[in-house]
Amino acid sequence: MKENFPSRALGDAVEAIASLPGVGSRSALRLALHLLRQPSENISRFAEALGRLATDVHYCKTCHMVCDGDQCPICADARRDSRTICVVESVRDVLSIEATGQYRGVYHVLGGIISPMEGIGPSDLEIASLEERVKALGSCEVIFALSGDVEGETTAFYLYRRITGEGVKITTLARGLGFGDGLEYADSLTLGRSLEARQPFKP
């Protein structure tokens, strides 16, 4: 497609945008032409904002969340319970859980999930640093907030073996029917598991 563009800069921009996941070449052209219609200082500001992803994003030394310095605001917040560590796959999961406004502990971002299919093993993830954190704390709770698929369960099982020990309470997110969901919309796996994991009724 690139050689059809009479402007190499436009062709390069379209090719760059089309390299993003879920963006096809037609959308990429639409977005590039949208940018091109903006005043040039807006285009430069846009490009600089993206460029700073390469230079200005740091990772928290404790939990590996993105942040502006050595420590993220969550780990730095003395009001958060540093003895409750929620283990997640990615930065996005931290943002999702923070958006609930319900969690007062801290996080540990693995940076991925164990996936032999994609060649991602335990050493590619922030697992050793989790083990050290847990050991240093001695008594703590570790919450596995991982996805419910095979990779998530494999990772949870592997983590369990690495961090289990005296004083370490390990929990995982509740799974079941969505709150407010009717039975007719649930898939049979979720419904079956929800039945199996039934809870005492609290009137």
Added chain:
Amino acid sequence: MKENFPSRALGDAVEAIASLPGVGSRSALRLALHLLRQPSENISRFAEALGRLATDVHYCKTCHMVCDGDQCPICADARRDSRTICVVESVRDVLSIEATGQYRGVYHVLGGIISPMEGIGPSDLEIASLEERVKALGSCEVIFALSGDVEGETTAFYLYRRITGEGVKITTLARGLGFGDGLEYADSLTLGRSLEARQPFKP
């Protein structure tokens, strides 16, 4: 949303991406995190490719198509018929028509369409330069390849009055049922117009 990000650079990038048309804040976050996972030289290359839209895209002095210098490859191509000018709204339309491989004339990119609703008048578009081109050529064909909505028809009518004259043949794209389309899929306006504009059958 921005203040929720523990990294200002990430927040800025998400905000920039979400400013694109048709990209919501969730998609913007997904794309920003995708970029963030790339090696930093790839991120920089990506940002530079977009930044060059502000500096390296030029416009053809004749037809106002994007290009790398003063003249676009289409206007510079001596094999193209410079006496047939296809008038289009945008760069994208030129790419669409070029993709058909059927057109051997040249173009004139208006840079928009007359739209009183959006405050776009004739002086905001490349209409004076079209008038000059047509006058300089004397005898030529001008093809209106504009959209079939009210703005497109208004613009065509206005252009007609500005450029009509001795030796100037003015045509417009054929409209009707899509080639290969069945009658049951056509909207009634298209079907009615196609009936009205019926053509001699060529067996």
